[in-house]
Amino acid sequence: MNTSSQQASKQTFHPYLPFYTLLKREVLRFFSVAAQTLITPVITASLYLLVFGVSLGSKIDLYPDLTYAQFVVPGLILMGVMNQAFANTSSSIFIYRFFGGIVDLLVTPLTAPQFILAFTTAAMIRGILVGLATFLISLLFTGLPWMHPFLAAGMILIGAFLFAQFGIIAAIYSKNFDALSMFTNFLILPLIYTGGLFYPVSHLPPFWQVISRFNPMAYLIDGFRQCILGFGSFPLWLDFAVAGGISMLLFVWAWRLTVSGKGLRT
Amino acid sequence: MTTAPALSLRKLSKQFAGKSVVNEISLEIQPGEIFGLLGPNGAGKSTTINMISGVSRVGGGEISVFGHDNQSEFVETRRLTGVMHQEIVVDTFFNVDTALKLHAGYYGVKDDPQWRELLIDRLALGPHLKKEMIKLSGGMKRRFMVAKALIHKPRLLILDEPTAGVDVELRQQLWAFVREINRDLGTTVLLTTHYLEEAEEMCGRVAIMNEGNVIALDHTRSLLAKLDEKRLIVHLTEPLAAVPVGLQGALEEGGKKLVLRVEHGVGDALQALASLGAQVREIETQAPSLQEAFLKLTKRKV
Numbered sequence: 001m002n003t004s005s006q007q008a009s010k011q012t013f014h015p016y017l018p019f020y021t022l023l024k025r026e027v028l029r030f031f032s033v034a035a036q037t038l039i040t041p042v043i044t045a046s047l048y049l050l051v052f053g054v055s056l057g058s059k060i061d062l063y064p065d066l067t068y069a070q071f072v073v074p075g076l077i078l079m080g081v082m083n084q085a086f087a088n089t090s091s092s093i094f095i096y097r098f099f100g101g102i103v104d105l106l107v108t109p110l111t112a113p114q115f116i117l118a119f120t121t122a123a124m125i126r127g128i129l130v131g132l133a134t135f136l137i138s139l140l141f142t143g144l145p146w147m148h149p150f151l152a153a154g155m156i157l158i159g160a161f162l163f164a165q166f167g168i169i170a171a172i173y174s175k176n177f178d179a180l181s182m183f184t185n186f187l188i189l190p191l192i193y194t195g196g197l198f199y200p201v202s203h204l205p206p207f208w209q210v211i212s213r214f215n216p217m218a219y220l221i222d223g224f225r226q227c228i229l230g231f232g233s234f235p236l237w238l239d240f241a242v243a244g245g246i247s248m249l250l251f252v253w254a255w256r257l258t259v260s261g262k263g264l265r266t
Numbered sequence: 267m268t269t270a271p272a273l274s275l276r277k278l279s280k281q282f283a284g285k286s287v288v289n290e291i292s293l294e295i296q297p298g299e300i301f302g303l304l305g306p307n308g309a310g311k312s313t314t315i316n317m318i319s320g321v322s323r324v325g326g327g328e329i330s331v332f333g334h335d336n337q338s339e340f341v342e343t344r345r346l347t348g349v350m351h352q353e354i355v356v357d358t359f360f361n362v363d364t365a366l367k368l369h370a371g372y373y374g375v376k377d378d379p380q381w382r383e384l385l386i387d388r389l390a391l392g393p394h395l396k397k398e399m400i401k402l403s404g405g406m407k408r409r410f411m412v413a414k415a416l417i418h419k420p421r422l423l424i425l426d427e428p429t430a431g432v433d434v435e436l437r438q439q440l441w442a443f444v445r446e447i448n449r450d451l452g453t454t455v456l457l458t459t460h461y462l463e464e465a466e467e468m469c470g471r472v473a474i475m476n477e478g479n480v481i482a483l484d485h486t487r488s489l490l491a492k493l494d495e496k497r498l499i500v501h502l503t504e505p506l507a508a509v510p511v512g513l514q515g516a517l518e519e520g521g522k523k524l525v526l527r528v529e530h531g532v533g534d535a536l537q538a539l540a541s542l543g544a545q546v547r548e549i550e551t552q553a554p555s556l557q558e559a560f561l562k563l564t565k566r567k568v
Contacts, residue, residue, distance in 0.1 A: 011375040011419050013345055021371025029359045100355055104414075107319045107349050108372040109341040266282075266322045 019114040022105070026122030030088060037088070037126060038133070045080050045134040049073070052198070053141035062200065066229065069142040073135075074152075074225040075197040078159055080134045082220070085127035085160040086188060089119045089167030094180050097171065097263065106265060112258040116168060116251070123164035124157065131156060144228050151236070152227035158243045159220050163188075165250035172254075172263040191217040202233040216246050270333030272297045272422050272454035273318065280313050280325035280478075287313045289478035290327065295471075297332070297421070300448055300455040302469035302486070304462065304560055309475040311458045312352055315426050318456075319349040331422055345373055348420030350411045352427045352458075356399040362410055363395040366417055373418035385413040388443045405432050412440060416447070423447070425457040429464065437461075441468060462560055474563050482563050497552045498535055500524040503545035510538045 030037040051057075053069035060068040096102040105115065138144075146152065166188075174180040195217030201209060212218045223239025226232030232239070258264065273295040280288040288310040295301045303311050316322035318329055320340060329336040331343040357365050366385075367377050386392050389409040394402060402410065408428065415423060425444070429437045441464065447453045459465050465472055466486060474482040474489075482489055497515075505521030513535055515526035526535050532551070539546060 011378070013374045014376065015341075015374060017371050017374045017376070021368055024371070025357075025360075025368050028364075032359050099358075100353060101357055103321050103351055103355055104357065104369070105372065106321050107344060107347070109344045109374055110372060111341065261323050265320070266316065 013109075015109075016114075018108055018110040019118050022110060022114070022118035023121050026088070026092060026119060027125060029092065030122065030126050037084070038129060041080055041084055041130045042133040042137065045076050045130070046137050048076050049134075049138055049141050052076075053138070062203065067142055069138075070144060070229065071200070071225070072198060073138045073142060073144060074228045075221050077131045077134045077138070078156065078221055078224045079192055079197060081127040081131035081156055082159050082163040082192065082217075083127075083188070084130045085123040085163040086167040086170070086184070088123035088126045089164045090171045090174075090180060090183065091167075092122075093119060093168060093171035094174055094177075098177075102264060112255060115258055116165075116254055119168060120161060120164040123167060124160040127160040127163070128156065131160075145230065146228055147230035148227040151240075152224060155220065155224040155227055155240070155243065158240070158247055159224065162220070162243065162247040162250060165247065165254045168254040169250065169257065172257050191215055192221075194218075195221050196233065197221055200233055216242055219243055269297060270330070271295060272299065272332055273456060274330045275314070275318075275327065276329075277327035278314065278317060278324070278329060279327050280310075280317060280322065287478050288317070288325070291475070291478075291480045292327075293473055293480060293483055295454060295456060297454050298448070298452050299471060300444070300457070300469050302465035302472040303456060303458045303475060304465055304472055305458075305475035308477075310478040311475055312426055314475070315349065315424055315456070315458065319347060319424060320344055321351075345375075345418065346420055347422045347424060348415035348418065349424040350415040350426060350428055352430065354404065354407045354411065356402070356407055356410060358399045361396050361398055362391060362402070365399065365410070366413055369414050370417045375418045378419075381419065382417065385416055388439070388446075389413050390439065405436050408432055409436065409440075412443075419451070420453065422454045422456065425455065427458055427460065429459060429461060437464070444468070474560055476563070498526045498532055499550045499552060500526065500535075500539065500544075500546055501548040501550075503547045506542075506544060510542055510544075513538055 049069070052072045057068035057072065062068060062071055093102075096105070110118075166183075170180060170183040174183065194212070195215050196212065201212045201218055201222065204212060219234060219239045219242035222232040222234050223236060223243060226236050226239065271294040275291055275293050277290040277292055278288055279286065279290050291310075291314065303314065305311050313322060317324050318331070318336065320336070320343075324337060329343075331346050334342040334346070336343040357368070360368065366382055370377050370382070386395065389412055391406070391409055391413060394406055399407070399410075412425075412428065415425070423444070428440060432440075444455055444457075445468070448455055457465070457468065469486050471484065472482075472486050472489060473480050500523070502522050502524060506517060506524060507521065509515050509517060509524065509526075513526055515524060517524055524539075536546075536549075
């Protein structure tokens with residue numbers, strides 16, 4: 001048989017290419033199902049803006065010189081970022097595991113940090129795209145003062161990173177789709193909604209203020225809002241310290257799980 | 267300098283829920299070999315392959331690929347290895363062309379259009395490149411999986427039941443291509459198959475696994491010869507009442523067909539028949555198939 005396989009050149013190994021390729025795959029994946037991954041969350045955020053920004057919002061008076069829409073928009077942006085970052089890593093890795101496609105990655109030279117960071121970066125991109133779209137739509141309803149724009153961007157990055165790690169961990173521990181949805185419905189959503197998304201923690205009765213201090217989401221939402229509006233319920237350094245600390249904790253947890261192969265390798 | 271084996275397993279073990287699935291197996295495959303790993307379902311073949319490729323964690327013992335340890339130097343061993351799994355695994359989000367390019371990247375190699383097109387050509391994937399994976403037939407998915415396993419030009423190719431449930435045409439094309447890359451690129455091949463005639467035809471050496479143990483490991487021909495099961499089939503004009511004394515075998519077809527084991531040579535058997543005055547109509551010899559060797563060996567251990 002006449003074969004041209006002999007002419008094939010020798011392959012050069014590019015150590016970072018596995019990471020870039022998985023990142024590219026993940027971004028292509030969520031764009032290929034954009035109706036579900038990008039458009040739906042933006043529509044949800046728009047409905048929140050419509051309800052709280054236009055109809056109900058005009059009746060709520062929290063602070064002088066600040067509309068309720070201005071108060072609630074930062075939280076809605078951050079919620080979009082965090083939810084979508086979680087959804088991306090958790091659903092993608094879980095589907096990979098559940099349908100066996102994960103073996104395609106397990107047999108490659110992809111290292112554990114590359115595995116985590118590729119999924120994380122893609123999840124952050126999806127989260128930030130949804131956050132950006134939510135912000136642009138919010139401009140139809142209200143403007144924001146953007147007191148510390150760079151710090152605000154920093155908190156968005158930390159929030160997206162943290163929830164991407166959480167998504168990896170949830171995907172590895174979940175044994176079925178029900179278990180995965182439990183993470184969203186019984187953990188993520190309650191934490192976000194009770195974390196001061198629609199109200200300032202400082203306006204709660206003292207007992208609930210204490211309870212809120214144990215909700216890590218309260219610090220992320222408060223921190224981001226503080227960067228935009230210039231004031232909040234907790235000191236800004238504490239918001240960043242808690243958000244950064246939890247991010248690192250979850251990253252180490254996700255890393256250890258991936259290195260051990262739990263839920264990934266038999 | 268001696269060349270490192272393409273694959274070396276040393277006391278490789280694996281347990282699932284306290285049950286030993288692979289039990290301290292050791293074997294070496296030399297560069298350029300086509301090696302067959304055979305055994306019944308549940309023998310431990312796929313578990314062994316999963317440990318080599320990285321899908322399963324190594325339970326005990328060591329694996330090295332071209333001299334590299336597959337745990338401490340996994341980046342090296344995985345880029346040297348290409349594996350086609352038994353279960354159909356495809357990335358349903360993409361079409362064939364995109365998925366192949368992504369696979370090259372996962373292995374850290376840039377897309378080589380010349381090589382990719384060669385794979386597409388040899389595996390007849392050309393008309394299906396833009397099709398979504400879920401729209402491919404089972405046979406097409408298997409062709410894609412072979413291309414996927416080879417896209418980074420591995421030096422060790424592992425094929426786990428590659429022809430299970432595929433038509434004769436694909437089977438022939440696939441084996442022709444495996445021989446081609448083995449011959450032209452020197453790719454070492456480790457394959458498992460249930461079609462023993464394929465292993466017999468393709469593999470220079472085979473190992474037979476049963477219940478987690480390697481129960482035979484030899485050159486395919488030597489393994490068959492060792493079994494010493496060459497048979498002499500004598501068709502008789504008149505039926506015999508019993509197998510002649512001194513011969514080992516059985517009577518079939520109402521005594522008109524005598525199937526003899528020829529441990530002592532054909533001459534002895536014919537002499538014995540002649541002394542009985544038996545009328546011989548036709549004589550044929552039959553070599554054992556790997557199927558028989560396989561059944562005999564596995565049965566022995568059950």
